[in-house]
Amino acid sequence: MKLAPHLHRLGNDIVASYLVDTDEGITLVDAGLPGHWNDLQRELEAIGKTPADIRGLILTHGDSDHVGFAERLRREHGVPVFVHAADAQRARTGEKPKTPMGRMKLGATLGFFGYALRKNGMRTTYVKEVVEVRDGDVLDLPGAPVVIGMPGHSPGSIAVHIPAADAVFVGDALTTRHVLTGREGLQPAPFTDDPAEASASLERLAALKASWVLPGHGAPWRGSPADVAAAVRAGTA
Numbered sequence: 001m002k003l004a005p006h007l008h009r010l011g012n013d014i015v016a017s018y019l020v021d022t023d024e025g026i027t028l029v030d031a032g033l034p035g036h037w038n039d040l041q042r043e044l045e046a047i048g049k050t051p052a053d054i055r056g057l058i059l060t061h062g063d064s065d066h067v068g069f070a071e072r073l074r075r076e077h078g079v080p081v082f083v084h085a086a087d088a089q090r091a092r093t094g095e096k097p098k099t100p101m102g103r104m105k106l107g108a109t110l111g112f113f114g115y116a117l118r119k120n121g122m123r124t125t126y127v128k129e130v131v132e133v134r135d136g137d138v139l140d141l142p143g144a145p146v147v148i149g150m151p152g153h154s155p156g157s158i159a160v161h162i163p164a165a166d167a168v169f170v171g172d173a174l175t176t177r178h179v180l181t182g183r184e185g186l187q188p189a190p191f192t193d194d195p196a197e198a199s200a201s202l203e204r205l206a207a208l209k210a211s212w213v214l215p216g217h218g219a220p221w222r223g224s225p226a227d228v229a230a231a232v233r234a235g236t237a
């Protein structure tokens, strides 16, 4: 789905990842669920591109619903997979602490896990080789993505700012649709390791200039990242 001239979304409001298309090639942010492989091929075809045009895949963190087709893309097409050093182990093995699920609504929860099942979410292949990144890195990829450390959801959660796409990709640093309750609007994401730390990290978005804030779950949010921290905290209530 095309959001803007250089900006495409794969997946849907339940699980999303993103494609940035520039003259230098394609940068992907997150790899959704394994079954999103077909969505990726369709989107590439729609814009007249192939996997050979993909220069790199950046993971906002190492959780399985973001690692989806990463290893397949790396293995079959030699695409490097970037992840923050503190989430490298999670992306390679799936190891993570258990977090309480909190409040949930049956329909939304079943919707999330049902969708994950249909997209082979229970059969994640973790990533054998990753390139580790750190806060402040500017990656040598199309769009010159900037890494912003956003610890909290996981220790190595990052936001990715791509000025060429006028967008900040926030992974699960926040959500616009709670996968377990179905509630829409800016709010903290579930399955978060350290909610207080995640909340503090949101301040890091305040300095960024962009028109889109794009989460791993929920509708794309149009607006300034500067307004996000306060809105997410208001969404907790």
Ligand SMILES: [Zn+2]
Residues within 6 Å of the ligand: 063, 065, 066, 172, 216, 217
């Ligand atoms: Zn997620």
